[in-house]
Amino acid sequence: MEAAAPLPVIAILGYGTMGKALAGGLLKSGVATRDTLRVGVRRPHPQGVDPRTDGLGLPVLLNVDAARAAGTLVLCVKPRDVETLMAQLREDGALDHHPLVISIAAGLSTARLASLAPGCPVVRAMPNTPCAIGRGVTVLARGPGAEDAHLALARSLFTSLGAVLELEEKHMDTVTGLSGSGPAFIYMVLEAMAEGAVMRGLPRSVALELSARVAQGAAEMVLATGRHPAALRDDVTTPAGCTVAGLLVLEDGRLRSVVARGVEMAAKVAGELSN
Ligand SMILES: NC(=O)c1ccc[n+]([C@@H]2O[C@H](COP(=O)([O-])OP(=O)(O)OC[C@H]3O[C@@H](n4cnc5c(N)ncnc54)[C@H](OP(=O)(O)O)[C@@H]3O)[C@@H](O)[C@H]2O)c1
Incomplete structure (x- = not known):
């Protein structure tokens, strides 16, 4: 800079x-x-x-x-x-x-x-x-x-x-729940993704670096291309492939609605903090 x-x-x-x-x-x-x-x-x-x-x-x-x-x-x-x-x-x-x-x-x-x-x-x-x-x-x-x-x-x-x-x-208040609190939500997802790889035997430091670089690259793809995350996700998801298998497990765990509700709750509490 x-x-x-x-x-x-x-x-x-x-x-x-x-x-x-x-x-x-x-x-x-x-x-x-x-x-x-x-x-x-x-x-x-x-x-x-x-x-x-x-x-x-x-x-x-x-x-x-x-x-x-x-x-x-x-x-x-x-x-x-x-x-x-x-x-x-x-x-x-x-x-x-x-x-x-x-x-x-x-x-x-x-x-x-x-x-x-x-x-x-x-x-x-x-x-x-x-x-x-x-x-x-x-x-x-x-x-x-x-x-x-x-x-x-x-x-x-x-x-x-x-x-x-x-x-x-x-x-x-909504911004507070999304971008103010957001780093904590992303850290939790990073940690969870790395944990899956650690479970498979990848050294923890390597798993964390890969996880962070994936988040960085994916976020920059959204900003650089202006494409919707769902369209970018489809690019990764080969029919009958490994990614769709993983995505279905995340959908079973209601990842999207859980994350969305987390942001919504953080925004609600943000509005009450100075009361
Ligand atoms: N953490 C985040 O990610 C984040 C993101 C966006 C916005 N914010 C906002 O940023 C603000 C600070 O959050 P934080 O996470 O940095 O909290 P923090 O780590 O607890 O820092 C607050 C600091 O304020 C000091 N303090 C308290 N009363 C004071 C006074 N009268 N005069 C001077 N210093 C005083 C405290 O020190 P002593 O108690 O030792 O005096 C403490 O060091 C909050 O209003 C929060 O809503 C936080």
């Missing part, structure tokens, strides 16, 4: 799985540098994190100090923690300069976010963990006060981490 021009100072508030994934991806792409990226934490000495720098060499500050220094805040705390975080920022005047507030919290509406960050333009984003290696996908939804320039900034931030789509906010 070509190095992009660095954005103005960005503060990542909440440094868990996603905060670290986003920080790592932003640094790797060059869209942020160690001079333009800050990490905000709620305690001065969080366990396992050096108070001055983290593993990436980023300055780790208290939330208010990180927020005051930044033109863009990316909220990477759990949905239930957003309210407390924003209350603290408001009380300490850390939102007085009206930064762009981007929340990746599942289920948290832009209307709620705007009420927690009065006067700040807000954008809701749903990234996923492959953002850490620049192969993620993020869906953006415009919130109150967000002008085209704010959306463009959010887009350039997340484009450095993978693909970006913009959708109406009504789809965000």
Whole structure:
């Protein structure tokens, strides 16, 4: 990926799985540098994190100090923690300069976010963990006060981490169940496919590599050709062959409806997370 021009100072508030994934991806792409990226934490000495720098060499500050220094805040705390975080920022005047507030919290509406960050333009984003290696996908939804320039900034931030789509906010919980949770579903399928080969005696490491490369190739075929997965599946499925034999076993196990219901359930729960 070509190095992009660095954005103005960005503060990542909440440094868990996603905060670290986003920080790592932003640094790797060059869209942020160690001079333009800050990490905000709620305690001065969080366990396992050096108070001055983290593993990436980023300055780790208290939330208010990180927020005051930044033109863009990316909220990477759990949905239930957003309210407390924003209350603290408001009380300490850390939102007085009206930064762009981007929340990746599942289920948290832009209307709620705007009420927690009065006067700040807000954008809701749903990234996923492959953002850490620049192969993620993020869906953006415009919130109150967000002008085209704010959306463009959010887009350039997340484009450095993978693909970006913009959708109406009504789809965000569904997107959360599909692309936010989706990597976990794919990992389960990868693991299961590898297990079948391990059962036949293939070394586990080889089975996992083959399984992952199959998923990567198949996904890229869908994106590159624009053909429906069912048509691509037919290409693999010779009459009276081994693939159709395997597919019938998967159909007996109702794989398609189980996976579809899994996504549907994840989306439903996503909508309840910030309640
Ligand atoms: N995981 C995913 O695949 C994924 C994908 C898309 C979106 N999301 C969204 O991303 C957000 C974060 O998820 P996660 O999986 O990264 O969770 P996580 O690993 O638990 O990280 C959350 C971090 O927030 C910190 N935190 C809590 N309250 C804070 C506060 N007031 N100020 C600063 N830091 C605070 C926690 O640290 P301490 O408790 O040590 O303070 C923790 O390190 C969630 O809203 C989730 O909906 C997650």
